[in-house]
Amino acid sequence: MSGGLSMKTTAALLFFLTSAFSAAAIDDKKVVDLTYPFSAETHHWPTAKPFFLEKVAEGRTAAGYWYSSYNYGGSEHVGTHLDAPFHFAEGKWTTEKIPLSRLIGPAVVIDVGRQAQKNPDYTLQVSDIRNWEQSYGRIARASIVLVRSGWGKFWGDRKRYFGTDEPGNSSDLHFPGLSKEAATFLVSQRAVKAVGIDTPSIDPGPSKDFPAHQVLGAANVAVFENVAALERVPNKGATVYAIPMKIQGGSGAPLRIFAILP
Template identity: 65%
Template sequence: MKRAMRLTACLSVWFAAAFPLCAYAIDEKKLVDMTYAFAEDTLHWPTAEPFKLEKVNEGMTPQGFWFASYNYSGSEHVGTHLDAPHHFGQGKWTTDQIPLGKTIGPGVVVDMRRRAEADPNYQLQVVDIRTWERRHGKIPRGAIVLMLSGWGKFWGDRKRYFGTDQPGDITNLRFPGVAKDAAEFLLKERSINAVGIDTPSIDYGPSRDFVVHQTFGKANIPIFENVANMDRLPAKGATIFAIPMKIKGGSGAPLRIFAVLP
């Protein structure tokens, strides 16, 4: 009971510091929406089912009022989404088991755009992380680390975003990701809470074993993919809120992710 009371008190202090005026209003200029809209043309993994929205009702009723409703379907891994640890970690958290404390926290943006522009299959290295830290300080414990490759500029263009526009083709994928050594460094040396990237996968395009997914999955680290507007965030100082649909037993889920700027 005392531990729960201390936790509640800490959270209250944190929210008061982060949002001193939240009881009245939140400054819209400090909010950054980092989620792509879900639609039938939303980009999805080549072997995944696309998002579909089916009209059930839309129009005026005989009683004279407007009524609209729809059915939706598709893969968990479409558009901006979360990969639960269970996706590549046997016995690890499913989507509904991930504590919210793992998906809300201080944001760190590691800019790898220059290297990704030179090499579309670039993998973030430990040296890139250390370079970031020399400029901005040590990555804090519990951080949500976001890798900015600049791939968002290709969103909507399947061939440029994935490297191929052929349905089912996973042999010609081309986009940046994270190296295994960098993933292990973030886990063992920095104790992060979650990671995100503005590409289709945390593993780079040519990967066949998805070793970075495995590494993070086994450590119960949530992954955010196809994250939008990352370039609008500072290198540090923003607070990230990444709220997935709570799918029981899921390996992932559509994600609404946004940032509050300092």
Template identity: 50%
Template sequence: MAHHPIRGFALAAIFSSLIAAPAFGQSLDLSKSTIVDLTHPFDSKTIYWPTSPSGFELKSLHNGLTERGYFYAANSFCSPEHGGTHLDAPLHFARGHWTNAEIPVDRFVGPAFVIDVSAKAAADPDYLLTPEDIAEWEDAHGRIPQGAIVLLRTGWSARWSDRKAYLGDDAPGDATHLHFPGYGAQAAALLVVDRRAKLIGIDTASVDHGPSQDFLVHRIVAGADAAGLENLDNLDKLPATGAIVFALPMKISGGTGGPARIVAVVAR
């Protein structure tokens, strides 16, 4: 089909208007925005839960010249669902709830509301977000709306290169002596049940704090058909409000979670 310059211009104008259209009370103008990567790379050093039987594995299938003389490279990879920067689907802790592939795609995109407890977590590595923390944040920034993506900044992503510092323990196969901050159960219920947040995320290995053995926060979030984002990076580069997050996991049929490339759009 021949290219029609007027039609192409019209389509470009329509697309531009959609991109700049208000959504969630915000405008998304990419020409005046910074894209922040909230994702740790996947490689041999990626952190997985201590009881995971394996980590991220990358195998080269071909890397070099082909018989016809051109360069070609391809790999295969293998990874547990839960490790590195990833999403927890509701099915992870709630029987019969959404799998990765069943989560409506519009739930992966939305306004970010960043709660910073890094100072409190520095003083207490097992710190739990409280309803009082949320009330204090809302006093300063306004009520968290329905459909929010709430991100908890603890400062733990700075420890990513040191497994023991990040998890609080590095005993192989043992998850009973971990230490890192997380959401408290009451705070999680306030966010996903009362405020009806669709995603909650954190820059640690779990939305439950390290010492948890009952994973109550996971159960509360999954039971509300919300989802969790874990092992986030660069939350210090996001404002308390105003960013828009795109958190797209692999679309795994029957999946309980999966690796995700998560980015935020922040107005300059």
């Protein structure tokens, strides 16, 4: 195109306009919120600063109208959140540089609940991915893979969710994650654009060097952790929207993630 928007820009604009108009017709029952509320009770990594909400004002003013205002803060990596590739990969995307198109896409939900029930430190294997594909077909390029371990049932019980409730102790954690081999397969063989999980970390609790983080980060693949309500999302057919706070230079951010059911 000459003297105007490029074809790529025009296509992107048409996509978002179409999405905006389509959103008006979406049934509320088809929208699944995959985000835990942020509060003082929200789970956070043992060595991270918890979320806080500090009241500045709340009540009727002298003029008679209602006014409320708060300060908030805490770690980037608290509650349902994004890990930017930069979190474990030098020179890769920081939070604000991740294109929104990399955070929206078709959901592939791989269930390892049975395995995790037997072994709390279970890691997703390439065989689990291939088993999913036997039932639903090859994972499409640019999919968003969500690992459903069933760990969400422990949300609110820090000891069950992390494996320990000792403050500051990150050396005795137990929860499922991804194997290095599975992470490598997803980026090199299936070209996924994001990976999420319903546990505190994409790497299993006992991990000390976080290989899945390293592999995914090096490929500029975003990670979503502490994803809620995955039991409500089908194994195939939903669309995921993961919208993080746009923190400049960030290694992560609080995340509002939801799925539109087919």
